[in-house]
Amino acid sequence: MDVKFLIAGDRAVSVEFGSVISLEVNAKVRALDEKLKESPVEGMVETVPTYCALIVHYRPEVIRYGKLVEELQKRIADMHEVSTTTEKVVKEIPVYYGGETGPDLEYCAELENTTTEEIIRKHSQHEYYVYMLGFAPGHPYMARFEEPFSFKRRTSPRVKIPARSIVVQLALSDFIPFEQPCGWNIIGSTPLDICNFAKDDPFLVRAGDWVKHVPVTKAEYDQIRRDVENGTYKVKTYTLQDNG
């Protein structure tokens, strides 16, 4: 396996499994992360999985760089390849498409030279893979693998878009945890909290999850939002066996 250990200062090392984003490379990142949870190296502080690399923050007063790399190599040799596709943990995320909270839906249909129904179908029919979280608390970096859109970012980004917006470009889709600037097109909104620090587990999705967007009406959206605010909503999660 072609693994690179990149020095990220005197208290972190980045373990890189490849340079091209793919499910295979990301599966290795996750496999090492899992292995380190199961058999941690003394002196590790925390790990952050990203597309192609796992950064390991550590305490050099407990373990120096050379020794840490040795320990990581042992665990890489011994890690269980996780499959990202044969057993998918899927979370269903309700989305109200278009309307005031999805102002770019029609524009996306124009860009794609199709109908809004077709944009919704492409977005909601396929599962998206959560490669990693970053940028803001709970913010997923997701992609689907079928029927990508052809449009990219907007020419001029918006200074502020609301929390819970669903934004898209190409094969990518994100949900926005907190109000932020954004250059992507907004096609809808989810009634679910992407990050809620008041909860014991604040985050809606984690790296390695799959996301299925489920279209809902405005009335359903409002009802789910009330349930979320009352703390009675449970995110529908299931495991898919898929050998494809």
Add this chain to the structure above:
Amino acid sequence: MGITVENGGILTTVQDEGRFGNQAFGVSTSGAMDPHSFHIANLLVGNEMTEGALEMTFIGPTLTFTSDNIIAVTGGDLTPMLDGQPFPMYRAVLVKKGQKLMFAGARNGSRGYIAFAGGLDIPLVMGSKSTLLRNHIGGVEGRKLEKGDSIEFTAPKTELPNMELRHVPAEIFPDDEVVLRVVLGPQENEFTEEGVRKFFWYSGKITNEFDRMGCRIEREPVEHAGDGNINTDGISMGSVQVPLNGQPIIMLADRQSTGGYPKIGTVITVDFTKIAQARPGQKIRFVEVSLDLAQDLYIRELNDMKALDEKLNSDC
């Protein structure tokens, strides 16, 4: 009983060692910008060196004490005054109920710390008291201190053992050129050889875009070998990332946990104090050191802190 805030100053926040274990979910670590000064402040008042303290920026707050406690002020010299009299820095001092601590402005450095014996009664968010302004979490309601806030002491002290020993020499921070030592990586290969050489060769200037998230530097551009993008990956404190315009940004306490610009090097941990105390307009230069030296220096720093702790607090 504790302190009430009469004036919050420019940017006064509660900070501790930082919030760890949630960067994988995109949560910034936060924590003290100048760990060295922060640790000393805590040790002087008998705390664990990682206890939550107040970090202030340029112009400190005005605080009235509603009960007695021993405090220490460290870091940049923001001209502390107690009831109108100069207040000694880098020394544990008993402040009495009703006394007023204020700051008359930065004479040297830019960030100061106030540690309170026994710590401040601030709820933990994900294991930390640190304020993360961008996401409104930690500290006092996730924001900077404002007039009218009050913070309780957890376990105030009116005496501590070895009071006569509880002082260390004040630091003086350079006001001309800031020299930061850097370990190359993780993406030095994303730059041309010439780009890397020039990165160390030429000095630059600290711009006004300098906050708890990062510090932008204006300089002779650092030349990329590629297109100036990488697959988004993890970021350490002190990472020097260089967007396509060639102008480096040093990533600091409130940095995002991941980013997509190549990082030419990382400022070594013992030099965080220097960048935290620098000011916009100052000259800045990077010097390459080995990882081994950086780790030796960091371990020595921890040993120094441990020695100070033992000298002052062995019978606490």
